[in-house]
Structures are given as C-alpha cells and as structure tokens.
Amino acid sequence: MVEGEGETLIKRGDSSFQLFAIEDGAVEVCSSKEETLATLGVGQVVGEIGVAKHGLRKASVEATQAAGGFFLTNSQVQMVRREAPGFEQKLQPLVEQRGF
Numbered sequence: 001m002v003e004g005e006g007e008t009l010i011k012r013g014d015s016s017f018q019l020f021a022i023e024d025g026a027v028e029v030c031s032s033k034e035e036t037l038a039t040l041g042v043g044q045v046v047g048e049i050g051v052a053k054h055g056l057r058k059a060s061v062e063a064t065q066a067a068g069g070f071f072l073t074n075s076q077v078q079m080v081r082r083e084a085p086g087f088e089q090k091l092q093p094l095v096e097q098r099g100f
Contacts, residue, residue, distance in 0.1 A: 010061040016050020017074050024068035029059050039064065051077050052095045
C-alpha cells in the first residue's frame with residue numbers, strides 16, 4: 001500500500017483494529033490540536049497503541065511524503081505474537097513509550 005503526501009492513514013476517533021508498518025517514506029502523528037507528536041519513518045510502526053488497547057484512535061497519522069508499507073489487523077498481530085515471542089517484547093515497550 002502506498003499513500004501520497006498529505007493523505008491520512010489513520011484518523012483520530014476511528015476504531016483501532018490495525019497497525020501500519022512503514023517500509024518507505026515518512027508519516028506524522030498528530031493530536032486533536034494538530035500538535036505533532038512524532039515523525040516516523042522506515043522500519044517503524046504506527047497504530048500500535050490502538051491495537052494493544054482496543055480503543056478509539058487517539059491521534060491521526062498523515063503521510064509527510066509518499067509512504068509505503070502494510071497494515072496488520074488485530075488478528076494478524078495476535079498470530080505474530082503467538083509465532084514470534086520476541087515481538088511482544090518489542091511491542092509493549094513501544095506502546096508504553098508512546099502512550100498518551
């Protein structure tokens with residue numbers, strides 16, 4: 001999946017059922033006040049807080065340049081957790097660090 005510059009990947013207030021792994025480009029995570037919380041790029045993920053906590057999205061994510069990557073649904077994330085024990089050890093600290 002590729003999103004063009006300025007396109008929204010995740011919208012604040014939507015249901016959380018997937019995370020996005022960035023393979024190309026960059027994205028900006030913004031709060032409700034349009035305050036930039038983070039700029040993320042290749043090798044990083046967004047949407048992990050919603051997947052971990054199963055709530056509504058607390059921030060929006062927009063491509064700051066063409067962004068390529070893939071979405072993992074909750075069920076796919078659960079499968080990875082079962083099959084790759086190290087995944088949880090990397091995901092949980094990320095959720096705690098970025099949680100707001």
